[in-house]
Amino acid sequence: MKTQQLLTTHPLVSQLEEVNLSHPFTELGWLTGCVGQEALIRAWYPKASQITVCSTDGAIEQQMTCIDHRGLFELGNADVFAGAYRLRIDSPYAPQVECWDPYAFKQCSYQGLEQLEQSLRSWYRVLGAQLMTMPAGNHTVNGVRFVVYAPNASSVSVIGDFNHWDGRRHPMERCLDGHWVLFMPELKAGQRYKYELKDKQGAQLPHKADPIGFYAEQYPSLASVIWDHSDYEWTDQRWQEREVDPPIHQPMSIYEVHIGSWKRKHNSFGWASLSYRELATELVEYVKEMGYTHIELMPISEHPFDGSWGYQPVGLFSPTSRYGNPDDFKYFIDCCHQAGIGVIIDWVPAHFPADAHGLARFDGTTLYEYSDPRRGWHKDWNSYIYDFGRDTVRRFLIASALIWFDYYHVDGLRVDAVASMLYWDYSREEGEWIPNVDGGNQNYEAISLLKWFNEEVYREFPRALTVAEESTAFSGVSRPTYLGGLGFGFKWNMGWMHDSLQYMQQDPLFRKYHHNEITFAMVYNYDENFILPLSHDEVVHGKGALLGKMPGDEWQQAANLRVYTAFMFAHPGKKLSFMGNEIAQVSEWNHDGSVEWTVLEYPRHYAQQALTKALNHVYRQHPALYEGDHQHEGFKWIDYNDWQRSILAFERHALSSDDMVIVVCNFTPTPVQSYRLGVPQAGHYQVIFNSDDESYWGSGMVEVACIIAQPLPWQGRGYSIVIPLPPLAAIYLVATKDS
Structure with a gap:
């Protein structure tokens, strides 16, 4: 009776009923030190009619007393159970249940x-x-x-x-x-x-x-x-083993993919995306056959809105369940590794959406976001900005990066929207942002976070790749933190993308007036470790497909895209191209659709696919085209000043051997029957790639495969050769040893 009187005046039942109890461990479960009792078991089960406490061996059973009809039960003198007991619960609304008491596991x-x-x-x-x-x-x-x-x-x-x-x-x-x-x-x-x-x-x-x-x-x-990460058995034993050469000296040709719209299948509900396990077969086989070295996945972190493409994530620790469960995603990566393909995923620490079930005002306060909207809200994306100065947020974000390496074996992270993190005034007008402590526009907190992120990733996973999508001239993005940089492995070269695309969109008649746009990237090429991106951003929001950006009639459009693709593969910098570019897709990308695989019925499209495949294999076979991407020794101009004819010529050199590839590009539809090209040594020069080859839907103008150098100095070289230069074409040559 004393216990009942105590509880009828105690606010516990009201707290439990109204869900206002913050310390249930002191009120529920196996309790000691209660008034007049050596030990007490208290249980709370709304709608229960009777609860029996059972010993773990079933030998002892004692019925609890209902203290409040709303579901509070007690058992006094409970020392015999000593924290190890089960509860048998009866209810008029559900079958009998026997279970362990959660509140018996306090310590x-x-x-x-x-x-x-x-x-x-x-x-x-x-x-x-x-x-x-x-x-x-x-x-x-x-x-x-x-x-x-x-x-x-x-x-x-x-x-x-x-x-x-x-x-x-x-x-x-x-x-x-x-x-x-x-x-x-x-x-x-x-x-x-x-x-x-x-x-x-x-x-x-x-x-x-x-x-x-x-x-x-x-x-x-x-x-x-709830998920068990211990169930999956990996077969990629060599993942993250250190190789002799760092990534900057390795070939990287990256195929950027939006999983949901790479290829669709038809089922009883209509058209659907492929699953992770289906992609593990179809996508992996395709990428391997095409010769790409890496797949980059647009964000696969869980996100509520398809139309965000994954760039508004709510689950930074979970792959989206749209295409399968976490083990299915692991299987996909495992298959990539078995095929010799690296996997890079997009990671979004810059912002998060306002969806009610997510992080926004998580505990009723701005726990994850800056409280002042001048710092905590992206008006462009209608999303919150993480508070990069708060220690718990910083740890949360970096942990969310590490899990993809640790549990999912990804090879790299491409960090989205880095520029928006670095500057307080990013996409803000005067009065819409708050300066830093020095009165400037740099976000010191975000800069510190990005440095810490890179240090942790490379410390834990030395062969990892981190890539910054950073569109400004911020210094040292891909330089080590100990040298004052942000510590990324690579940076997207948005300047090259912008200038080269702008150049290619010019009518060839007027390209001579824009010649610096196609050459300017070499002025700053060694400032960062660059990746040349032709990403999804260039084929959405009314920008059209790459093919549609090219001027001229149907043949010239295709030829322009071929020479541009060949120029990209020859230019210093790792390569990234979005799905559909490799088949000269006609329409701009639609995340609710699919790559336009049906266009491969037509010559100019399967020719572009064949050209891309050939370039991938030539690229990987010649260290000259990748080893020296970020060293001055890897590139030499032969002629960058032939602006009137819109012709470029340069050499690419390997660092570990005498491999050399000479590249000549003609960016006009005017052929040159006898183009004299300076070469560094005597001997034979063989054409190893010609974007104008008939197999690529070209004119087939160049028939000669091998040319003998003449001892006639030209363009600063001691020897020269004469070659026909096709219209809107790129030619790769290598020196061959005399027999």
Whole structure:
């Protein structure tokens, strides 16, 4: 009777019913030190009619007393159970259930939390929904330990199918540093869950997906899903083994892919995207046959809106479930590695969407975003900006980068929208931004974060690649942090892309007046480790396909695209081209559609595909075309000043051998019957590639395959050769040893 009187005046039942309890470990489960009791078991199960406490061996059973009809039960003198017991629950609304009591696992619920300050990898090994085994007397119990960071919430509950999405059922325990924990016995991988939070004032927030969730459902549930990362058995044993040469001396020809629209299949519901496992066969085989070295995936982090292409992610720790589960994605990467193909994925730390189930005002406050909209809101993308100065946000972001290497074996990350992170005034008018402490426009917090990100990635995974999409002249993007740089391995050369495309869009008659646009990139080529991108950004939003940017009639358009592609492969810098470019797709990219594979029925399209395939193989066979991309020794102009005829000639040199490739480009439709070209040595010169070859739908003007150098100095060289130069064409030559 004393216990009943105590509880009828105690606010516990109201707190539980209204979901306002922040420390359930002191009120529920196996308790000691209660008034008049040696030990007490207290259980809270709304709608339960009877609860029986059972010993783990089933030998002892004692019925609990219902203290409040809303679902609070107690059992006094409970020392015999000593924290290891099961509950048998009867309810008029559901079948009888026997289960372990989550609130009997209090001390072990904190297991590993101290690691969060010691290791960034611990953020995804400790936080979120972790499958764990806990001691229970002489037994062990499998289950899931949930940990979520919400320091400004007044209460947090874990909800899911296992408790009918009822926030009253499983309130979590608040730790001193703002994490909330609860171990749920007998939960398994595949079960859905979310968090129910109340803000400081006790107002309930929209149900939140797990910020460290490993798997999630699509609309309408958008629920997080428990996942076991230990199940998959990798077969790519050589992944991340250190090679002799660093990536800057290796060939990199990257095929950029939007998974959802690379190829579609027809099913009973209409047209659908290929799954990860289907892509592991079809995409991998295609990329290998075409000769690309890497696949770059547009963001595959979980995102709610298809139309964002993945650039508005809510799940930085989970591959999108649109195409399969996490193991399916691992299988795709595994198959890529077995085929000798590296995988780069786009990573988006610059911003996140305002979707209610995501990170926005996660605990009722601006926990992840800057609070001032002049710093915390992107008006261009209608998205929030991470608070790059907050330690927990910085650790969250870097951990979200490491997991892709650690759990998914990716080879590289391409960081999206770096320029928007570096500058406070990015895409903002005067008065719309706040200067830094020195009165300038650089975001020191973001700069510091990017440096730390690169240091952690390369420290943990020395053979990794990090790539910056950075469109300004910010100095040292791909220089080591110890030299004052940001530490990226590579930077997209947006200047080359802009200038060269602008040049190619000119009528060839007027290209001579824009000659500097096609040569200017060599002025700054050695400032950074560049990748030359012809990405998805160039074929959307009304820009049209690459083929449509080329001037002239049907043949000239195709010839322009061929010479441009060949010029790109010969120019210093690693290569990246978006899917569809390799077949001269006619329409601009549509994320709801597919690459226009049907155009391969026509000559100019399968010719462009054949040309791209040939270039990939020539590129990989000649170290001259990649080893010296970032060293002065790797490139020499032969003639960059023939602006009146719009002709360029240059040499590419290997660093590890005497391999040399000479490249001549004619950017006009006017053929030159006898073009004299300076060469550095005597001997024979063989044409190894000609974009005007008939097999590429060219004119077939060049028939001679080998030319003998004459001892006639020309263009600063001691020897020269005379070759026919086809219209709108590029020719590669190599010196051959005399027999």
